[in-house]
Amino acid sequence: MTNAFTYAFLLALGGSLLLRLWLARRHTRHILRHRQQLPAGFADSIPLEAHQRAADYTVAKTRLGMLNAVADTLLILALTLGGGLQGLWQLSANLAGSDLLRGLILIGAVSLVSGAVSLPFSLARTFGVEARFGFNSTTPKLFFLDLIKSTTLGIMIGAPLLLLVLWLMSIMGSLWWLWVWLLWSGFSVLLVAVYPTLIAPLFNKFQPLQDATLSQRIDALLQRCGFKSQGIFVMDGSTRSSHGNAYFTGFGASKRIVFFDTLLKRLEHDEIEAVLAHELGHFHKRHVIKRIGLTFALSLGFLFILGRLIDASWFYQGLGLTSQSNALALVLFFMVIPAFTFPLTPLSSLLSRRHEYEADDFAAAQVSAEALASALVKLYRDNASTLTPDPLHSAFYDSHPPATLRIAHLKGEHA
Numbered sequence: 001m002t003n004a005f006t007y008a009f010l011l012a013l014g015g016s017l018l019l020r021l022w023l024a025r026r027h028t029r030h031i032l033r034h035r036q037q038l039p040a041g042f043a044d045s046i047p048l049e050a051h052q053r054a055a056d057y058t059v060a061k062t063r064l065g066m067l068n069a070v071a072d073t074l075l076i077l078a079l080t081l082g083g084g085l086q087g088l089w090q091l092s093a094n095l096a097g098s099d100l101l102r103g104l105i106l107i108g109a110v111s112l113v114s115g116a117v118s119l120p121f122s123l124a125r126t127f128g129v130e131a132r133f134g135f136n137s138t139t140p141k142l143f144f145l146d147l148i149k150s151t152t153l154g155i156m157i158g159a160p161l162l163l164l165v166l167w168l169m170s171i172m173g174s175l176w177w178l179w180v181w182l183l184w185s186g187f188s189v190l191l192v193a194v195y196p197t198l199i200a201p202l203f204n205k206f207q208p209l210q211d212a213t214l215s216q217r218i219d220a221l222l223q224r225c226g227f228k229s230q231g232i233f234v235m236d237g238s239t240r241s242s243h244g245n246a247y248f249t250g251f252g253a254s255k256r257i258v259f260f261d262t263l264l265k266r267l268e269h270d271e272i273e274a275v276l277a278h279e280l281g282h283f284h285k286r287h288v289i290k291r292i293g294l295t296f297a298l299s300l301g302f303l304f305i306l307g308r309l310i311d312a313s314w315f316y317q318g319l320g321l322t323s324q325s326n327a328l329a330l331v332l333f334f335m336v337i338p339a340f341t342f343p344l345t346p347l348s349s350l351l352s353r354r355h356e357y358e359a360d361d362f363a364a365a366q367v368s369a370e371a372l373a374s375a376l377v378k379l380y381r382d383n384a385s386t387l388t389p390d391p392l393h394s395a396f397y398d399s400h401p402p403a404t405l406r407i408a409h410l411k412g413e414h415a
């Protein structure tokens, strides 16, 4: 029962996959071409051996990502035109009497299938690539414990929320999408607010920073920047991986800055202070709030579109369905929409990179550009992040500017 929409969908899905694979291939080729030589300005701080290891690591990750993209596309095809969703929908009729419960079972089944497809890739990433390059410290036991925990959490939070959404869809008439948006937005705010204190501690241990001299320096910086929070926390990132990082999370009273223990171990005090100032820059410039606002606006737009599509039989038929229901519409829409929006990825990456530059500028003004630059070089080296990404790949995906540009920016050069 193909129609014009079937062809538009196939074109978007195929086009997105080809674009993904083409960018990945450019990326690996570019990296391998620059494997023998560090970019200018890095030769003193990073040994050639480390540069080559970063190249091999990035190439291995990118190749696994290519396979993953192919598998994801095949899964979407199997579920839509392949009849998978239609089959699951019919199966759910035998398990549930009410439409609400049937919808919940359908969405649960789809999540289970897509989880099963992504699991081998997640295993290959952790115990293949990450282990091969010496980053992995997750044991198989911890891996599966995490999986069980996150699945349980997903069901506990997701099932009631979905039931509410399906219920609103069934009783709110033609403006249901507005109500669902309000529910979704309220829920997202709640999640961001409780994530640092209630959810993250289920997976990691967070401890206040112990080092007294460092704490003093940090407190002075926090006061200077007018940042009131429950302080700085150190996370036991080393239990899963030797990658180091720092991040800013939550808002209001729950906001906090988190350092991975792996990062603290490797940086000098002035470098830690500079990294912290960068994170404070994100806070000062209200990047989290801006991101949330943007997400709200986009989700309102998408739900409005879904509100138009939900009664259109061509939408279901074009994607291989003979039945129509609210739950099917939700699943179809959110499964298919990324194929159409994938080409817009560079816009979001661009915004994110702009925020990174702003946070860097803030850190340079508050602490020191040199300290941040030397911290970044260490981070790139120890995380085996490539210094020579394909420029187009980087412009398309990267949330952070490439090292060469970022450090040039800190040094006031315009590369």
Ligand SMILES: [Zn+2]
Pocket (backbone or CB within 6 Å): 278, 279, 282, 356, 359
């Ligand atoms: Zn940042």
